[in-house]
Amino acid sequence: MIVLTVLCETDHEFEGWFASAEAFETQREARAIACPACGSTRVRRGLSAPNVATRKGREAEPVTAMKPGLSADQHRLRAVLAALKAEVEASCDYVGEAFAEEARAIHYGESDPRGIYGEASGAEVEALLEEGITIAPLPRLPDEAN
Ligand SMILES: [Zn+2]
Numbered sequence: 001m002i003v004l005t006v007l008c009e010t011d012h013e014f015e016g017w018f019a020s021a022e023a024f025e026t027q028r029e030a031r032a033i034a035c036p037a038c039g040s041t042r043v044r045r046g047l048s049a050p051n052v053a054t055r056k057g058r059e060a061e062p063v064t065a066m067k068p069g070l071s072a073d074q075h076r077l078r079a080v081l082a083a084l085k086a087e088v089e090a091s092c093d094y095v096g097e098a099f100a101e102e103a104r105a106i107h108y109g110e111s112d113p114r115g116i117y118g119e120a121s122g123a124e125v126e127a128l129l130e131e132g133i134t135i136a137p138l139p140r141l142p143d144e145a146n
């Protein structure tokens with residue numbers, strides 16, 4: 001048995017015991033549930049107290065919902081990576097495909113010194129590192145497509 005809060009068409013609120021939510025629907029459609037205040041059988045299901053509490057709890061959860069299939073550790077890692085990535089994106093200039101070129105220009109003083117991020121191929125990254133240019137890969141989120 002479950003207790004449901006029921007509202008009639010004029011918003012009288014009352015509680016009823018039902019075998020299940022389905023049983024409530026069946027009885028409601030058959031107009032078998034009458035409001036004790038006005039006798040109306042046009043009723044609908046209200047929010048019962050426990051439901052309201054659950055809804056509030058759900059709203060309090062962070063926006064980054066758990067993705068199914070990832071462990072708690074992966075979630076923590078993902079959160080750290082996402083924060084790091086957001087920081088880089090907020091404080092650095094995006095130079096896209098020109099990353100290697102721009103990193104080199106900054107290193108040799110041909111371009112304004114600043115943080116940049118963008119795309120570079122494995123060979124470009126290797127060449128930059130060989131030239132002593134400090135770069136670091138931007139973290140990729142585990143579920144992000146390449
Ligand atoms: Zn009523």
